[in-house]
Amino acid sequence: MKKYKVLGLMSGTSLDGLDLAYCHLWKNNGTWEFSIENTREIQYTEKMQGYLKNAIYLSEEDHGQLHQDYGVWLGEQARNFIEEHKLEVDFISSHGHTSHHRPEDGFTFQLGDGQQLANVSQQQVVCDFRTKDVSLGGQGAPLVPIGDRLLFHDYEFCLNLGGISNISFEKDGKRIAYDIGLANMPLNYITQKMGFAYDENGEMARSGKLDIELLEKLNQLEYYKLPYPKSTGYEWFTEQIVPLIEASKTSEHDLLHTFIHHNCAQVALEAHKYATKSQNKLFVAGGGALNQFFMDTLQEKLGEAIELVIPPKKLIAFKEALVFALMGVLRLENKVNVLSSVTGAKEDSYSGEVFFPKSS
CATH class of the missing domain: 3.30.420.40 (ATPase, nucleotide binding domain)
Incomplete structure (x- = not known):
């Protein structure tokens, strides 16, 4: 061996x-x-x-x-x-x-x-x-799904929350994966404008309120309507998302709160679309998994049919x-x-x- x-x-x-x-x-x-x-x-x-x-x-x-x-x-x-x-x-x-x-x-x-x-x-x-x-x-992306298939096959879904969010799962004997959309990129952009590297445990986001107008604009982004395979990156963020942040009149805390709700709703939408069992497990890694408000909101939107599995910190960070x-x-x-x-x-x-x- x-x-x-x-x-x-x-x-x-x-x-x-x-x-x-x-x-x-x-x-x-x-x-x-x-x-x-x-x-x-x-x-x-x-x-x-x-x-x-x-x-x-x-x-x-x-x-x-x-x-x-x-x-x-x-x-x-x-x-x-x-x-x-x-x-x-x-x-x-x-x-x-x-x-x-x-x-x-x-x-x-x-x-x-x-x-x-x-x-x-x-x-x-x-x-x-x-x-x-x-x-x-x-x-040319996402690449991590080969690892999901070979190392993390016990879970129905594998989710990574880095700068962007991507998901992978088996469908008809094939591994399917794609970039869902946003994760930490807008959160980091907002906190850095405030002079912080990141929002510890999502506490600032938790204290904010939902900006319905911004949420609707985010949900209507063309990228979400595209079929997979699809991937996105920094160019999409700077062209499509940054102008929405800059044009917003709401507070930074409200922006953080709204983006987390948006991110989680998009993830839940995709997971529910492809869930084949009455009970499913979704394994989450990447920096977003260290944000407690992000995780609480995500589990809430996933509901009872999909259990969020958060691994030890080392695996979250280094998967x-x-x-x-x-x-x-x-x-x-x-x-x-x-x-x-x-x-x-x-x-x-x-x-x-x-x-x-x-x-x-």
Whole structure:
């Protein structure tokens, strides 16, 4: 029985920082199992956050430079983590940070140059998991559902609440998954305007009131009417959501309250649409699962037929890094790690570029 020892790296659309998860992955009677051995969250400095947030507006040359620089930075963080914990690592599996995601134009880009990451960390690296799927006509997202199928198959639904919300489930023997819409991105945008990194436990949101006019505008957004497969990202948020926030005359607390109600209603709508049993379990991870008001509101909207399962904090925070570690394993085994039933691509693929360290 081979046990893979992988360092998974994840940076999401919420821009809160880099997640590092040192994972062990192995097969037991044909079923994948895992343990998360060591973890670290590295918050982005304001400067780094600014670079990543504005990468979408950079010239090609400056964007290329950021790709290199961020790869070096990732390599430094990985090397420090490995050395500090004296870890034995087979390879690093890195999601990078998505700067552009326009699958309708056949284009997606993850910052964090794999060769630089390999050179600085002196480890083999697997990265760039989205490009191949997009070249096959897919959305290149969401990618986590392969992990949901292989590691979290005990639950009818798997929900991730990062910057955006996405859901995955089995339907007619196929894994279906797509981005529902909003999660933490508008919440973080509002709290940062107030001078806070985030809303602790959703207490500010809890104290707010519902803005019915804003809620209706949010519910009528065109994206929600699109059929799956579909995915969205920062571009949609800046073009469609930010103007609604900026035009609103209501208080920040009311905005937070309204967005959480909106987010939860959209999640519940999708879960009820595809629930096939009288009793279902919905497993939730990502930063939104740490927001108590978000969770209370979500369970309320899901009702009795769907039980919300909130795992231990470590798994909430590092599930995506764990899944990218698994995707790296599957890539090196030349096994499917991106599902066309999820992305809409012409076929399943094993995606990811492999880099070996070059000595300086």
